[in-house]
Amino acid sequence: MHYWCPEGDLNPHDLLGSADFKSAVSADFTIRAFSHHIFQFHPATAIIYLCTSPLLPGSLQATVSFVLTGAGISAESGLATFRGSGGLWNGHRVDQVATPEAWEADPALVWRFYSMRRRDAMAAEPNAAHRALAAIEHSLADNFYLFTQNVDDLHERGGSIRVHHMHGSLFHSRCVACDLPFPDQGFYEDADSLPRCALCGSPVRPHIVWFGEITLDMDEIYRQLDRATVLLVVGTSGSVYPAAGLVNIANRRGIRTLYVGPEEPLNASAFDEIFLGPATEVLPKVV
Ligand code: APR
Numbered sequence: 233m234h235y236w237c238p239e240g241d242l243n244p245h246d247l248l249g250s251a252d253f254k255s256a257v258s259a260d261f262t263i264r265a266f267s268h269h270i271f272q273f274h275p276a277t278a279i280i281y282l283c284t285s286p287l288l289p290g291s292l293q294a295t296v297s298f299v300l301t302g303a304g305i306s307a308e309s310g311l312a313t314f315r316g317s318g319g320l321w322n323g324h325r326v327d328q329v330a331t332p333e334a335w336e337a338d339p340a341l342v343w344r345f346y347s348m349r350r351r352d353a354m355a356a357e358p359n360a361a362h363r364a365l366a367a368i369e370h371s372l373a374d375n376f377y378l379f380t381q382n383v384d385d386l387h388e389r390g391g392s393i394r395v396h397h398m399h400g401s402l403f404h405s406r407c408v409a410c411d412l413p414f415p416d417q418g419f420y421e422d423a424d425s426l427p428r429c430a431l432c433g434s435p436v437r438p439h440i441v442w443f444g445e446i447t448l449d450m451d452e453i454y455r456q457l458d459r460a461t462v463l464l465v466v467g468t469s470g471s472v473y474p475a476a477g478l479v480n481i482a483n484r485r486g487i488r489t490l491y492v493g494p495e496e497p498l499n500a501s502a503f504d505e506i507f508l509g510p511a512t513e514v515l516p517k518v519v
Pocket residue numbers: 301302303304305307308313314315316381382399466467468469470471472492493494495496497509510511512
């Protein structure tokens with residue numbers, strides 16, 4: 233991981249005398265872009281570092297980019313991340329609402345939880361980070377793959393077309409027997425009227441990959457990662473596998489690996505470069 237590169241035609245020490253630069257950098261944001269470079273302010277040492285291989289505007293455009301997003305990209309749209317909420321997810325323990333055991337024990341509670349998440353996601357709007365990724369896709373087309381661990385639809389509403397939801401989709405449900413997902417925006421908050429399959433009468437569940445279940449589309453993910461030249465990971469804590477292991481696969485294949493988020497993920501040491509900052513601040517500067 234590199235943060236600091238004194239070479240190049242921009243000398244950060246000269247820049248320190250510049251009033252414009254001083255106003256562009258401050259301790260409340262750890263990362264700022266100035267003159268097409270991205271700098272990091274390190275509060276402990278008060279040193280401003282020029283990032284190596286800066287993510288210049290447009291620098292992802294000449295690549296085959298594989299992007300992986302997590303809950304952090306929707307945080308600035310007002311959707312709670314899981315690990316940022318002290319072990320409770322919208323007020324619930326994960327094992328009560330997001331496991332096959334939870335569904336067996338109390339489907340009504342599970343449906344109340346996902347109905348609430350549907351309401352929250354419907355009320356949220358895509359942010360500048362979602363739109364920035366849609367802009368990259370617009371120019372890279374088939375050389376761009378977006379895989380998300382998120383179940384909300386903010387990438388799609390932000391303009392992305394090629395979105396693969398590894399952990400399922402909040403706005404789909406499926407019959408536990410027929411197993412075919414279908415679009416569903418319903419709210420099921422009454423234990424006496426939980427949804428049933430129109431074909432076979434079996435219970436209908438959220439189309440979500442719960443803890444302990446198998447991630448969707450893994451073959452396609454490995455196939456696309458094989459073609460990539462850059463892996464850009466945004467807003468995920470790096471704690472849920474197999475998504476957290478994709479950076480290791482990328483490293484073995486010599487793919488450049490970048491992380492964007494306000495704090496280092498658990499697997500930070502595996503990345504070539506880390507850009508600390510909120511996704512809405514950092515991503516729009518690099519597309
Ligand atoms: N911009 C970018 N990243 C952010 C922002 C932001 N504005 N705000 C928070 N983050 C980062 C946090 O630093 C944290 O690393 O988002 C990450 C959120 O971590 P998690 O809540 O663990 O989310 P994620 O990694 O996507 O979780 C993976 O676990 O909760 C289950 O199945 C669920 O898909 C989810 C999976």
